Amino acid sequence: MSEDRDTKECRGSGDECGRGVTRRQFLASLGIGAIAIAAPDNPVVEKEASAAVIKSGEALEITLKINDHAHHLLVEPRWSLLHVLREEIGFTGTKVGCERGECGACTVLIDNIPRYACMTLAVEAEGMEVTTVEGLMHGENLGVVQRAFVEHDALQCGYCTPGQIMAVEGLLRKTPDPSFDEIRNGVSGNLCRCGAYVNIFKAAKRAGELKRGGVS
Numbered sequence: 318m319s320e321d322r323d324t325k326e327c328r329g330s331g332d333e334c335g336r337g338v339t340r341r342q343f344l345a346s347l348g349i350g351a352i353a354i355a356a357p358d359n360p361v362v363e364k365e366a367s368a369a370v371i372k373s374g375e376a377l378e379i380t381l382k383i384n385d386h387a388h389h390l391l392v393e394p395r396w397s398l399l400h401v402l403r404e405e406i407g408f409t410g411t412k413v414g415c416e417r418g419e420c421g422a423c424t425v426l427i428d429n430i431p432r433y434a435c436m437t438l439a440v441e442a443e444g445m446e447v448t449t450v451e452g453l454m455h456g457e458n459l460g461v462v463q464r465a466f467v468e469h470d471a472l473q474c475g476y477c478t479p480g481q482i483m484a485v486e487g488l489l490r491k492t493p494d495p496s497f498d499e500i501r502n503g504v505s506g507n508l509c510r511c512g513a514y515v516n517i518f519k520a521a522k523r524a525g526e527l528k529r530g531g532v533s
Contacts (some may be wrong), residue, residue: 362442381447382447383449398425398441410479411423419508428445461528481509500518
């Protein structure tokens with residue numbers, strides 16, 4: 318009858334064989350210990366992870382160009398552009414909606430492209446041109462897209478309106494004379510709980526006409 322490897326290695330080693338633990342069993346116990354240390358509910362691991370999170374809150378100095386004006390700020394790396402626009406600078410026209418990139422209420426233009434401010438880190442926007450709904454106005458006068466929305470009653474509660482306006486503005490900067498399908502696709506990332514889509518589409522068409530006619 319063949320002997321296993323641990324039994325052979327145990328021969329001639331004195332009292333060590335009488336301890337009842339083979340090398341294989343010892344190595345197996347080490348593996349179990351490693352698993353216990355790495356377990357997600359281990360208090361040591363949780364403490365180290367918590368410390369890492371605290372360290373990541375160190376402020377960074379950045380400069381954001383928003384509506385053609387430079388803003389020098391101290392921000393935490395985790396702060397969203399939405400948070401910085403509203404809470405640190407005061408551009409409250411950009412609305413807080415779902416905060417997970419689904420409703421479009423926080424839409425702004427970054428280098429003329431519509432982006433969700435809630436899904437964009439403030440540090441990502443450094444060196445780029447950020448335009449909010451306030452940036453479309455001329456002093457106290459509404460911009461072209463804003464006026465078209467009023468003209469066609471393209472709003473009810475109005476909460477989604479700033480994001481809708483920015484989506485249309487971004488579309489018209491890329492496609493000055495959009496078709497109905499292009500308009501529908503252009504605002505597809507913006508939800509209107511009031512269901513004013515028909516008038517939003519009309520307003521987008523009208524804004525395109527005004528812009529092509531030289532109205533600013």
